[in-house]
Amino acid sequence: MRPVRDLNWQPVLRQIAQADGVMLTTHQNPDGDGMGSMIALLLHLRSRGVRAFAHCADPVPRIYCFLAGSEMITHGLGLPEKVDTIISLDCGAKGRLAQKEQFFSGSTLINIDHHASNKNFGDINLIDASYCSTGVMVHDFIAADQGELTVAMAEAIYVTVITDTGNFRHRGVTGDVHRLAAELVDQGVDPERVGHAVYSNNSHARMKLFGLALETMTFTHHDTVAWLYITEESYRQSGADVEDTEGLIDVAASVEKVEIAVFLRPHLANSWKVSFRSRGRIHVGDLAGQLGGGGHPNASGCQINGDLDAVRAQVKVEVDRALA
Ligand SMILES: [Mn+2]
Numbered sequence: 001m002r003p004v005r006d007l008n009w010q011p012v013l014r015q016i017a018q019a020d021g022v023m024l025t026t027h028q029n030p031d032g033d034g035m036g037s038m039i040a041l042l043l044h045l046r047s048r049g050v051r052a053f054a055h056c057a058d059p060v061p062r063i064y065c066f067l068a069g070s071e072m073i074t075h076g077l078g079l080p081e082k083v084d085t086i087i088s089l090d091c092g093a094k095g096r097l098a099q100k101e102q103f104f105s106g107s108t109l110i111n112i113d114h115h116a117s118n119k120n121f122g123d124i125n126l127i128d129a130s131y132c133s134t135g136v137m138v139h140d141f142i143a144a145d146q147g148e149l150t151v152a153m154a155e156a157i158y159v160t161v162i163t164d165t166g167n168f169r170h171r172g173v174t175g176d177v178h179r180l181a182a183e184l185v186d187q188g189v190d191p192e193r194v195g196h197a198v199y200s201n202n203s204h205a206r207m208k209l210f211g212l213a214l215e216t217m218t219f220t221h222h223d224t225v226a227w228l229y230i231t232e233e234s235y236r237q238s239g240a241d242v243e244d245t246e247g248l249i250d251v252a253a254s255v256e257k258v259e260i261a262v263f264l265r266p267h268l269a270n271s272w273k274v275s276f277r278s279r280g281r282i283h284v285g286d287l288a289g290q291l292g293g294g295g296h297p298n299a300s301g302c303q304i305n306g307d308l309d310a311v312r313a314q315v316k317v318e319v320d321r322a323l324a
Pocket residue numbers: 033034090114132133134164
């Protein structure tokens with residue numbers, strides 16, 4: 001195994017070597033990168049005889065349950081095992097782990113992430129925004145630890161790459177990304193199996209939700225900004241849940257002329273999760289940052305309190321500013 005980049009993993013290796021139990025975790029509403037990173041690292045650490053666990057505030061999304069190792073991931077509030085080392089993967093801010101302070105107390109916190117907006121909230125921080133996914137950082141960690149990449153680990157890392165690059169379409173996808181993907185396929189990953197599980201397994205409820213959301217789609221700024229939303233009523237009508245909203249914003253971003261897509265969904269009482277995609281020059285990570293969130297240049301998000309119209313108006317102010 002060759003690492004994609006040369007990072008100094010020594011502080012992480014040292015901490016794990018002396019750890020009395022390691023808990024891996026990722027952000028709430030986990031995505032393919034969070035899940036794949038946890039699974040690959042969990043399998044590696046266990047192969048090394050480390051007492052390791054993986055736990056997230058939210059359950060494994062259904063589309064990632066095909067990954068071998070996903071069945072070992074637990075979810076909920078609080079720490080399910082006694083450990084003294086916690087590794088946060090793919091999470092830009094501690095709050096997004098959605099755990100109480102108790103969860104972290106007495107543990108050394110290792111923060112491994114590729115979000116440029118990462119707040120360096122760990123005791124040990126390995127942050128590098130040049131990686132296309134946190135899963136590739138885990139790949140490099142396994143290489144630094146002279147581990148062996150099994151098919152299950154390779155498949156988990158492959159999922160982090162395809163989901164975080166929009167299937168190799170985002171800006172910043174380099175030859176290195178494709179070369180790594182090729183190595184993973186050589187290792188035994190079946191792109192058809194993975195692609196089918198992640199992208200071609202839509203439920204009827206999800207399609208109904210997409211229909212309701214697409215009916216709300218509007219365009220502003222000479223058709224360069226696409227807006228769509230769902231409400232609690234959309235969930236009730238379709239029978240879909242929050243997991244089914246994954247990918248909706250990418251449909252809006254795929255419309256001709258669109259440079260920014262904005263998707264709003266209800267989150268808790270009187271609060272909205274706002275997601276952004278950029279297909280052009282606008283850095284939506286900065287845009288979300290202005291609204292208290294963060295993310296990548298072409299994919300980001302934030303949470304805003306208020307009713308739908310007020311939240312949309314607030315977002316529009318920042319979109320106006322970004323496009324000015
Ligand atoms: Mn990621």
